[in-house]
Amino acid sequence: MTAATSPAPNEAALRAAGRRESLTLGALAAPGLALIGIVALAPIAWLFWLSVRKGDAYTLEHYVRLLHPNYMLSLQTTFELSVLVTVICVLLGYPLAYLIAQARERTASILLLFVLFPVWTSLLVRCYAWLVLLQRRGLINTWLTDIGLIDAPLRLVHNFTGTTIGMVHIMLPFMVLPLYATMRAIPRDYLRAAANLGATPSQAFRDVYVPLSMPGLAAGIIIVFILCLGFYVTPALLGGGRVMMWSMQIERHVTYHADWGAASALGVVLLAMALAIFWAVGRVIGFDRILGGR
């Protein structure tokens, strides 16, 4: 259209048709956008506003209060747990994704079912399963006592350990799936070529395979880490009140104190952390890869 040197007789009509087309398409996306905008995003914008208000005046008081050691401890717990869970997910997820990616088509689809099964199983069912396994008189303690390995039951749940185990179980598929998708697309000829050129198997793996799998790894890390940062359900159930995550501070301020100023400020900080990490990694590896969309 733009290549024409002199205006074609139907140019105006074409442009009008183009405009109508974009309007129609926009109208198709509008109901979904309106739903998300009104029900989710507008209330969050309102929380932003509440976080800087006290009475009729603007204030940063709610944010200043977050510097209190209690909140700092909570922030530290949140980061420690998120980093630990992400690291364990990488250590477990990478070999598993590698194995599935190397398997034959049929085997791979069966192995993938094992990864998908937890995703489709209710989150609460999985938390319940871990409570059953890990509690004081739970299955693991009973078994370990029965075979004489321990005398007194181990403290496995309602603490940091139990929360970590439960979170890894929940997050692992989110690490494996993007890794698998990336690894599956790595041409095997590259490794053969590396071997031909004299690379040892470990050199070929380290210098060819790992760098090519990086985008999937980064996507997995970012998804797991961001989900962990804001996670509420599993720490609340498996932490037994001893693991005070940032998200639990938010819940506490709303349910017990109805303190919307503090809850909003906590929420804004959480959102800012999540978006900052998302944006930083997205800049490096591309946003499309993280969300797997367009």
Add this chain to the structure above:
Amino acid sequence: MLDRAATETQITHRQRLWLYVLGGAILVFLALPSLLVIPLSFSDTRFLQFPPPAYSTRWYEAYFGSREWRQATWVSFAAAIVTTGVSTILGTLAAYALHSMYGRAARIIYACFMLPLIVPAILVAIGMFLFYAQLGLNNTMTGIVLAHSVMATPLVVITVASGLKSYDMNQEMVARSLGASRPWAFLTVTLPQIKLPVITAALLAFITSLDEVTISLFVAGGDYATMTKRMFNALRDEIDPTIAAISTLLIVFSVALLAANQLASAPRRR
């Protein structure tokens, strides 16, 4: 067999036996815990014993006999069905529109659709709770369905958009150039060919709604408490084997959904 090469770099299966063992252990870690719940749900005692000393169906009777659990189950399933309808339609329309659009606007709209997945659920939850309080939507079916649709629509958009990628839009163009209106061309030419991703998206939307916990904790209550809200409270306060019975039913249900989805998409691979 064990000494055959497993990789292009001539590593043998024997040399990486450790990798198979590790992989197997991780798969067991992923799948086994949930499955252990099944025998427990048939236990005769309220205490944790494995294997159960005697079997009974008393926890299933407790579940089906409880008015609260029946009500919560009804609320959850009704909300999931309506949410599936709402989010599948809105999400498919949006994915179609985004697929046909180019440039910056499309990217920005797509990013907006993804926001509910990136924003921590707890923040969405308290925002909605505050918003609903003004409108009297807390503890109503409408409130639950709107909330769950917000969470499910992005997943529908992702799934359908990736399905559209492998569809040749020219087919729809042909139908339109032969005189079909755009909606008609979409319904009769495009939709049948992206049927599988749309079904997957609908199943995902259903399971998302059925499993949604964080937002339901805040906005669902009273007669409209969802199953997840009741389960959460039961798990936090006192663990009762009724939960094992409900969990077993939910596992059976999700396996059925997963199987249905695999079966629906299987012929495609062949």
